[in-house]
Amino acid sequence: MTTDKAPRGHKISGENIKKGLVMVNTGDGKGKSTAAFGTALRAVGSGYKVAVVQFIKGQWKTGEGEAATQFGDKLKFFPMGEGFTWETQNFEQDVKKAAEAWRKCIELLHDDEHQLVILDEINYCMKYNFVDVKEVIKELKKKPPLKHVFLTGGGAPQALIDFADLVTEMKCIKHPYHQGIKAQQGIEF
């Protein structure tokens, strides 16, 4: 029964539509970037070339980055988060930094080299108005039809959720910090 390949209750008729997906992981829970990273590994394992633009410094500069070196140019990281002033709240500088990162995204969204592009933590930048969601959706509409794009980070704007094909909210039900447990290196970061 081929229908068993699809979750129950889903329309099967239209399932031969093939397209590059616009995927969003948002919410206050863990796993938004980590699931995107797992998807990147799955894609690389399937022969895709993947590019990751990191809007926030430090992300991936841990075990994932180390693991990713195994895959050479099949999995490329573009760390663009250097110089953001999350603490000092220099809005103009953050907008300037985000604009640089966004220019790299536009390049990757439209090339023919990468079949999956991950815009890691870009949702925060849209939330804080460092990047304009209208501009992001405009470029997503112009991407090659089979290119997959994953946008991660909390606070994804409703306009992006409305536009995306696949949206998952990672919801924090329970966090060890709440019990005063330190974030565990190698597991949580």
Next chain:
Amino acid sequence: MTTDKAPRGHKISGENIKKGLVMVNTGDGKGKSTAAFGTALRAVGSGYKVAVVQFIKGQWKTGEGEAATQFGDKLKFFPMGEGFTWETQNFEQDVKKAAEAWRKCIELLHDDEHQLVILDEINYCMKYNFVDVKEVIKELKKKPPLKHVFLTGGGAPQALIDFADLVTEMKCIKHPYHQGIKAQQGIEF
């Protein structure tokens, strides 16, 4: 400001507590297993040895499995889902199969070799009473204190949620199936 390493509003005082985390990814959304897989890669990249017990056949037999071969014995997969009768609903046989998988879990939960053990899709088996959540919690209580365990799958029992350190609900906000779009190989599976 070291406190900035922790999300706002979290108690910092107790954060020097180091312990192996019991982590749960549940919910109806995507990314439960994928985030656990990303965590496995992060752990391997940090020098951990990781074991994954697969309660449901087919999981990981895709891009991830291919990517994982890069890491040799640092990342071991134990596919135990063969022979489950999800369609034919032979409860006795499924309980028997789940018991075999669970015995492998017990072995891995208590060894000194693996610092992270992923029990992939075990939550479904507890939900369907193939595996007894009380038995699972009993063994989790006896594991080496620094060993991390990740339990994935929808329908995580409340008793497990109450016991776990970190619980994330992957909530499906929007799924391409709902628009009649086929699951995209290399990205979704």
